[in-house]
Amino acid sequence: MRKTLYCILLGALLVLAACSNDSSKDIEDMDSNETDAKQSNTDEQVSDDQAEQDTSDGSEEEGNPSDEASDDTEDDSSSDNDSSEGNTSDSSEEENGDNNSSSDNDSKQNEEESNDLSKGLNTYRPEEGMTKTFIQDDQYEITFNIVATNNTHLQRVIRFGDIETLEILKWVENDVSVVYKEENPENTKDQLDSFETFEPPETIIDLKQKGEGKKDEWQITKENATVELPYKKLDNVIVVQKTQTSSSSNKKSILTRYYAEGLGMVKETRETDGSNGFKSVAELQSVKK
Numbered sequence: 001m002r003k004t005l006y007c008i009l010l011g012a013l014l015v016l017a018a019c020s021n022d023s024s025k026d027i028e029d030m031d032s033n034e035t036d037a038k039q040s041n042t043d044e045q046v047s048d049d050q051a052e053q054d055t056s057d058g059s060e061e062e063g064n065p066s067d068e069a070s071d072d073t074e075d076d077s078s079s080d081n082d083s084s085e086g087n088t089s090d091s092s093e094e095e096n097g098d099n100n101s102s103s104d105n106d107s108k109q110n111e112e113e114s115n116d117l118s119k120g121l122n123t124y125r126p127e128e129g130m131t132k133t134f135i136q137d138d139q140y141e142i143t144f145n146i147v148a149t150n151n152t153h154l155q156r157v158i159r160f161g162d163i164e165t166l167e168i169l170k171w172v173e174n175d176v177s178v179v180y181k182e183e184n185p186e187n188t189k190d191q192l193d194s195f196e197t198f199e200p201p202e203t204i205i206d207l208k209q210k211g212e213g214k215k216d217e218w219q220i221t222k223e224n225a226t227v228e229l230p231y232k233k234l235d236n237v238i239v240v241q242k243t244q245t246s247s248s249s250n251k252k253s254i255l256t257r258y259y260a261e262g263l264g265m266v267k268e269t270r271e272t273d274g275s276n277g278f279k280s281v282a283e284l285q286s287v288k289k
Contacts, residue, residue: 120172120173120174120207121171121172121173121174121175121176121205121207122171122172122173123261123262124238124259124260124261124262124263124264125149125154125171125262125264126144126146126154126156126262126263126264127146127149127262127289128146128147128148128149128154129146129289130145130146130263130287130288130289131143131144131145131146131287131288131289132144132263132264132266132284132286132287133284133285133286133287133288134268134282134283134284134285135230135282135283135285136280136281136282137280137281137282140160140161140282141285142158142159142160142282143158143159144156144157144158144264144265145157145158145159147188147189147190148190148191148192149192150192152170152171152172153168153169153170153171153179153192154168154169154171155167155168155169155190155191155192156168156169157188163183163184164183164184164185164188165181165182165183165184166180166181166182166185166188166191167180167181167182168180168181168191168192168195169204170201174206174207174208175203175205175206175207175208176203176204176205176206177201177202177203177204178201178202178204179195179197179198179201180195180196180197180198181198203217203218204218204240204257205218205220205238205240205259206218206220207220212241213240213241213242213243213254213256214243215242215243216242216243216244216245217242218240218241218242218257219240219241219242220238220239220240221239221240221241221256222237222238222239223238223239224236224237225237225238225239225258227258227260227266227267229266229267229283229284229285230283230284230285231266231283231284231285231286231287234260234263234266236260236261237258237259237260237266238258238259238260239256239257239258239259240256240257240259241254241255241256241257242254242255243255249274251272251273251274251277252272252273253270253271253272253273254269254270254271254272255268255269255270256268256269256270256271263284263287266283266284267281267282267283267284268281268282269281269282
């Protein structure tokens with residue numbers, strides 16, 4: 001009986017031991033599976049992170065197309081701006097150049113206009129030995145013969161038909177005046193060292209006298225005129241004018257003279273108003289030296 005109980009107990013113990021081993025093995029298997037699952041999840045997470053990292057790296061290496069487009073747009077915009085600024089700068093420089101050129105041309109023109117009298121009146125003196133022939137009103141001939149000159153004076157003989165007039169002019173830098181006159185002189189040779197100045201001299205050009213020519217004294221009305229003559233076209237001509245009023249008839253006579261460089265007087269006009277008014281013109285026809 002005891003032996004039987006002992007066998008039963010031993011069998012039960014063996015069964016319990018076997019069950020215990022199976023349970024422990026199952027627990028170990030469950031733990032192992034759980035560990036494997038965790039490891040698998042961890043590996044997947046690592047794999048995903050690695051994939052995201054690779055994707056990020058690839059994006060950084062390849063560059064974001066929108067960023068590249070944005071950069072290209074900014075570069076193009078910057079290039080366009082630089083080009084626009086360059087064009088604007090070039091245009092501005094060209095405009096400044098044109099303005100400077102226009103300003104230089106205006107300055108030169110003003111200098112040329114004022115240069116006529118900056119040299120003084122000596123450049124308008126006729127040369128010694130020159131004979132100038134004028135035609136008055138298309139029919140009368142008048143000659144001006146320059147007999148003699150020195151540093152300050154010149155002597156001329158004017159012939160109009162049978163009338164001969166000897167005049168000596170003081171011709172200096174700032175003014176010209178008639179200081180001696182003689183009608184039908186016996187001697188027309190050089191008298192510059194022997195004449196006596198009459199008083200008061202008649203001033204015919206004065207650089208200080210400028211105006212409209214409405215006074216009874218010669219005034220410069222133009223300094224840079226151009227005159228068409230039978231002789232030729234002349235530039236840089238000085239125009240002087242004066243207005244005389246008759247004390248008896250109150251009629252006005254306007255006298256105008258034109259002076260050219262190296263020739264002296266080249267044209268003279270006289271115009272009288274009123275019912276019997278007239279205009280007379282004497283113009284340079286030829287020059288002999």
